[in-house]
Amino acid sequence: MRVLRLGWAYFRVIAANEFQYRVNLVLQLLNSGITLATGIVAISLVFTHTPDLSGWTREELLVVMGLHIAVGGLIGALVRPGMSQFMQEVEEGTFDLALTRPADSQLLVSIRAFRVWQLIDVIVGGLVVAYGATSIEGVGTGRLLAFLAAAAMGVIVLYCLWIMLATTAFRITRADSIFDMFDGMYQAGRWPVSIYPGWLRGTLTFVIPLAFAITVPAETLAARLGPGSLVLGLLVTVAVTALSRFVWLRSIRHYSGASA
Amino acid sequence: MAVEGATFDLRQGEIVGFLGPNGAGKTTTLKMLSGLLFPDSGVGEVLGHVPHKREPAFLKRIALVTGNRNALAWDLPALDSFLLLKALYDIPAADFTRRRDQYIDLLELGELVTKPVRNLSLGERMKVELAGALLHAPEVLFLDEPTLGLDVTMQKRLREFIREYNREYGSTVLLTSHYMADVVALSERVIVIHRGKLHYDGGLAGLTTRFTTFKTITVVGDGLPPDIDAWGEVVERFPDRVTLRVAPDQVGRVAAGLLATATIDDLTIEDPPIEDVIERVFAEAGEET
Known part of the structure; x- marks a missing residue:
């Protein structure tokens, strides 16, 4: 409960401040519009040459694209700003003040910064997913719920990845270049990982697990995966969450001991 | 800088000046006592807690303020950061409002709390930082160079505020400062450390007698x-x-x-x-x- 209460308190205050900068809304709308338009053009171009892409129909690819935009927006709005701030503070040596606060350090790092306008990407992406989903045959409540569960687990896995990437700031300087690498890899997630060669598919599944966040939920909606995949997804999510928590606590302890 | 063999007790409600040349281990000691560092050996105990365990119950009773660092959000007005601190420290609404208004009044913050912290001058920023740090009425306050870089008028204002806070809330204050005026104005007792070792612990007057x-x-x-x-x-x-x-x-x-x-x-x-x-x-x- 405290997690939600604190998260909401931070979100409310930061959002109220960001709402004062309306020009950011215009820029974000423009950005989202361009992302959406180029995505639709790319899919249309693909389907002028082939009736399906490795078994994926146009509607299913729309779902993948919509999810790519929405998850990107969610990470950009809620996860990345906090991680960037944390890494900057570590580099400048000011992070330790956050450790004097009576809250879990990982929670605090995760809720201290938001970019509210980027949530527009979540709305735009969500609308594209909704449009694609209504055009896929046989999508009912059960499949929709399974899709949402898979997408939620995928987002959690990505968050955990960001947490682990962020802790590299304790060991190397200019760690934010890792985020640029993430951005580069994230672009590959706009297509289903199954269309890529094996090595890239492996990377997008196990190194930067975009497959869990985007392809797997889309496959769930298209009924390509059975309930077993959801259970497997849950196990992966729990394991990655535990691993990232372990990495975080270990890093914080190392930081406290080493900065004397 | 390592701290070794520095043993001292602080009594409730006293303001103690913590002195030493650069690199003496003052900041390291303050960090250890506020839970930011864990000692290789030795025991630190503050308010019955082991600081480096960083239990929320302990952290809610202390505050660490450092003169050259910002604890408040850079882009937010201090008033908004105060609201976040209210949530973070579970400060009851009535206490929060009373203390916030009291500090705004005592430090003459006025409109400053409505401007983003990044737009404030160093002295103004220090005033809002101090107000924020004391909203939860910490029983122990660690002040590390709180007046660093401030002009004499601002130094005096902050000193008065610290004394007023100490008087009203009976809190214990451990203060480091390169400005002896801070120490003379606030502390009756001083602790001197050098290269991590304790060299003097006693009254300010005694220090003068002994070393004059x-x-x-x-x-x-x-x-x-x-x-x-x-x-x-x-x-x-x-x-x-x-x-x-x-x-x-x-x-x-x-x-x-x-x-x-x-x-x-x-x-x-x-x-x-x-x-x-x-x-x-x-x-x-x-x-x-």
Whole structure:
């Protein structure tokens, strides 16, 4: 409960401040519009040459694209700003003040910064997913719920990845270049990982697990995966969450001991 | 800087000046006591808690303020950051409102709390930082160079505020500062460390007595004796005023002698400036280590 209460308190205050900068809304709308338009053009171009892409129909690819935009927006709005701030503070040596606060350090790092306008990407992406989903045959409540569960687990896995990437700031300087690498890899997630060669598919599944966040939920909606995949997804999510928590606590302890 | 063998107790409600040259281990000690560092050996206990465990129950009862760092969000007005602190420290609404208004009043913050912190000057920022740090009414306050870089008026304002806070809430304050005026104005007790070791723990007056190797006697009058050099080392000489440097145990004899043998309008005996005393303490501590 405290997690939600604190998260909401931070979100409310930061959002109220960001709402004062309306020009950011215009820029974000423009950005989202361009992302959406180029995505639709790319899919249309693909389907002028082939009736399906490795078994994926146009509607299913729309779902993948919509999810790519929405998850990107969610990470950009809620996860990345906090991680960037944390890494900057570590580099400048000011992070330790956050450790004097009576809250879990990982929670605090995760809720201290938001970019509210980027949530527009979540709305735009969500609308594209909704449009694609209504055009896929046989999508009912059960499949929709399974899709949402898979997408939620995928987002959690990505968050955990960001947490682990962020802790590299304790060991190397200019760690934010890792985020640029993430951005580069994230672009590959706009297509289903199954269309890529094996090595890239492996990377997008196990190194930067975009497959869990985007392809797997889309496959769930298209009924390509059975309930077993959801259970497997849950196990992966729990394991990655535990691993990232372990990495975080270990890093914080190392930081406290080493900065004397 | 490692801290080793520095043992001291703080009593509730006292303001203690924590002194030492750069690199003496002051900040390291404050970080250890506020839970940011865990010691390789030795025990630190604050309010019955082991600091480095960083239990929320402990962290809610202390505050660490450092003069050159921002704890409040850079882009938000302080008022908004105060709301976040209210949630973070679970401060009851009535207490929060009362303290916030009280600090705004005492520190004359006025409109400053409505501007993003990044738009404030260094002194203004320090005032809002201090207000934010005390919203949860910490019982123990660690102040690390709180007046660093501030002009004298702002230093004085912050000192008054710290004293007022200490008086009202009975909190314990451990203060480091390079400005001796801070220490003299706020602390009756001082702790001196050097290279991580404790060198003095006692009253400020005792520090002066123990480490003062001379006092100054200034005499004013028209008929000052020409052989006044015989009474002590002359520091300043004017036709009607002379300042002598005299060993502390000779002060009584010299003063009485001068009064008996010359026509003197005024005679003052002074300790050397506290900065000189501290310099001597640091020098001695350096020789010992």
